[in-house]
Amino acid sequence: MNATARGAQVALVCEGRTVTYAGFDALVERVAAALQRDGVEPTEVIAICAAGSIDYAAVFLGALRAGVAVAPLAPSSSPDALAGMIDNSGARIAFVDAQARELLAAAKAPPPVRMIALDTPDGYDTWLAPPGAVAQCVEIRPEWAFNIIYSSGTTGAPKGIVQSHAMRFAYTRRSLERGYGPGAVTLISTPLYSNTTLVSFFPTLALGGTVLLMPKFDAAAYLELAERYRATHSMLVPVQYQRLLAHPDFDRHDLSSFVGKFCTSAPFAAGLKAEVLRRWPGKLTEYYGMTEGGASCELCADEFPDKLHTVGRPMPGHEMRLIDPDGKEVASGEIGEVVGRSPAMMTGYYRQPDKTAEAEWYSPDGQRFIRTGDVGRFDEDGFLVLMDRKKDMIISGGFNIYPSDIEQVLMQHPDVAEAAVVGVPSERWGETPVAFVRLKAGALRAESEMLAWGNERLGKLQRISELVVVDALPRSAIGKVMKRELREGWVKNV
Incomplete structure (x- = not known):
């Protein structure tokens, strides 16, 4: 046509x-x-x-x-x-x-x-x-x-x-x-x-x-193309937003043609969303969902600047529920695994019916939902606050610890550019948090001081057992931090 x-x-x-x-x-x-x-x-x-x-x-x-x-x-x-x-x-x-x-x-x-x-x-x-x-x-x-x-x-x-x-x-x-x-x-x-x-x-x-x-992707080339062709739309992952805004020439480029900018695939820090809104013209929309489908959330960040810590509300025609480890729905305001259903659900995993069954949850009335593996809660306005991936949750001394909570504290340190927290084996607690941080340019490697700084601001049960400064966090090609590599590398080197 x-x-x-x-x-x-x-x-x-x-x-x-x-x-x-x-x-x-x-x-x-x-x-x-x-x-x-x-x-x-x-x-x-x-x-x-x-x-x-x-x-x-x-x-x-x-x-x-x-x-x-x-x-x-x-x-x-x-x-x-x-x-x-x-x-x-x-x-x-x-x-x-x-x-x-x-x-x-x-x-x-x-x-x-x-x-x-x-x-x-x-x-x-x-x-x-x-x-x-x-x-x-x-x-x-x-x-x-x-x-x-x-x-x-x-x-x-x-x-x-x-x-x-x-x-x-x-x-x-x-x-x-x-x-x-x-x-x-x-x-x-x-x-x-x-x-x-x-x-x-x-x-x-x-x-x-x-x-x-x-x-x-190259930040300088991206900015040049956007200005030359008067780009109106772009889907970026959080690390790309971070690199673009950190480019020394970002504010010299005319990006006024943008109508909509979108983000998905990885956690999008509230502070970074706020900086995008402040410095980059056009609407900013964050999507939360899975390639498998299920349900998706949408956060129109420019319309809800007080909800940047959330991933938005379920989109029209999408249904989300929260379930406990036994597969039962949790009470309003409580934390649970996110499951969802929508017209955009996958048919299944190709030639893997057992894996498809593992990804499905059926409500008491027989409706099919897709498990996300993410843990979260809905606030009083129906916005979803993500805690962490279910597999990344740390169980220490019988208590649930959410790495994202610790990461948000570490990101407040003036020298920290990125932070990732994983659970590692502990004889005393079962698991204990270890933090990996990438410092901003010119910052010094003060690991012990930074560890003490973080633990002063964390709850007793959240305290980090070790902090490691790294040159870069391992990422997939689409920008997700590969926490399994961090965890396995730490265990191997102990």
Whole structure:
């Protein structure tokens, strides 16, 4: 539709390459025709593992046009994890770049998959159907898989999260309320294998806007692109907001074109939200939810500046409840695990019915909810206050300790840029908190003094047993702090 209505409009810009809607539509058609030529049937799966590019986008949308589901995979995966995801997806074709090829070559059991190089002249360009090729029309069914998003694997083997065409369509329709449309210019600097990215990427193209695609985030380049192309929308993770606001040239750039800025995927500190509101024009919206779906919360930070410590209220049509370890709902105002249901729920984990069952909770009246693994409470206005991941909660001497409470105290220290707290084994208490902090530039390494400073301000049961200064906190490609690595590294070095 956009190719006909606005064929001359720019659809995507990436590293100096520009493609119009008409040109992109023709490229997508050639991909769909090539997949059909190679016998890839509707409801089958292809995999993509590469840095973001216009060709990556064309393969993704071309597969969808042919009724084929897409498994976009992280190039940051380990060799065996990447091979396992391709094997689990059942993909017979994988579109890869040099990094992915090296990873698969190093895997203990490389999957039996045909690889098509997206970054070599004799790969993708040769594979494509010829210019002018027309794909056979496929009638897409709402329940068909649109994509399979694999979890990061930070808490075990990656699981394939199946999202349907109906789910993507519902989210795109809802995006009209967020200012997406033909005038939208969306700057994307998170990877295309992440649902964080796709919830901005697809609505922009479906509703006729322009996507500015950054294969790799760089604060200086981001600010330059935003100003030059008059960006209106952007989905960023908290660490990106932090790096952008810390850039010495941030306030010299004209960012007045922004209509909406969004954030998800990791805890977004209240102080950082306040700084974004103060220094960056346009609305700021935080989303809390899971790739698996369930329910999501929305915090319109500019409308509720007194609720920045929360993640907002459940979105319209979304239902959230809090349950105790026995699966019973907790009383109003009490803390419990967040479970949710909405039209945007995953079908299940791909080919893992046991894992799907573990992620589900059924209410007494038989309604299906998805467990988040997060612990929180609702305040008197219905805003959700997150405490922590259930798996990250520390049980010390029989008492529950929430690392986020300790982290918030440490972040008040004038020398602390970031803080992460984990529970480690303790003979006396079962578990005890250990803090890892990254200092601001120029700050001195005064670990013992900082430990004493923190413990003076913490409750007796919360006190930290050790504080470690680190150069950087380990993060996933989407910006989540990988606490398991911190915990395992500490135990290994004791």
